[in-house]
Amino acid sequence: MADTQKTLTCPACGKLMEKVFIPSEGINLDICTEGCGGIYFDNREFKEFDEQNEDISKILEKLEGKTFVKVDETQTRHCPNCGGIMVKNHSSIKQEIQMDDCYNCGGKFLDNAELVKIREEYDSNTERDADILRHVYKQVGCELAEQERRYSEIDQTKYSYVRKLFGLLTGL
Numbered sequence: 001m002a003d004t005q006k007t008l009t010c011p012a013c014g015k016l017m018e019k020v021f022i023p024s025e026g027i028n029l030d031i032c033t034e035g036c037g038g039i040y041f042d043n044r045e046f047k048e049f050d051e052q053n054e055d056i057s058k059i060l061e062k063l064e065g066k067t068f069v070k071v072d073e074t075q076t077r078h079c080p081n082c083g084g085i086m087v088k089n090h091s092s093i094k095q096e097i098q099m100d101d102c103y104n105c106g107g108k109f110l111d112n113a114e115l116v117k118i119r120e121e122y123d124s125n126t127e128r129d130a131d132i133l134r135h136v137y138k139q140v141g142c143e144l145a146e147q148e149r150r151y152s153e154i155d156q157t158k159y160s161y162v163r164k165l166f167g168l169l170t171g172l
């Protein structure tokens with residue numbers, strides 16, 4: 001079980017990662033805001049949170065106008081949560097997107113380079129955001145039917161946070 005309070009070190013570039021809780025999605029993300037822009041998913045399931053969480057807009061401000069350092073996405077990664085060796089897996093949206101999976105604790109790491117690949121696949125931002133979000137749902141272990149249900153019920157006001165977050169991470 002991941003300790004969601006622990007500050008993690010980016011498995012790709014070694015910088016400290018920033019915690020981001022996305023209330024509208026009920027998911028925790030650790031984002032490498034000072035380094036490569038990679039994302040670590042530290043929970044496998046959606047959870048109900050009733051506490052007031054950190055305002056995601058502060059994180060978004062930090063990502064504004066940022067250029068992320070390039071990393072070698074083919075290197076073997078060690079899980080920032082448990083130290084286990086991560087395994088590269090492909091999970092398809094529109095094309096093959098590579099994730100690093102930790103089979104020990106269930107953590108997953110998505111390279112910024114992979115996010116940029118997702119961006120380049122789409123003509124429309126709306127279409128792209130929808131697929132990125134579906135991808136995130138999938139990574140945190142959400143069943144397909146549940147992914148679709150959540151997607152259809154997204155409050156557009158809250159969704160704009162997610163949209164902005166991924167937009168900034170993919171350099172849009």
Ligand SMILES: [Zn+2]
Binds near residue numbers: 011014032
């Ligand atoms: Zn990094």
Ligand SMILES: [Zn+2]
Binds near residue numbers: 103105
């Ligand atoms: Zn792990």
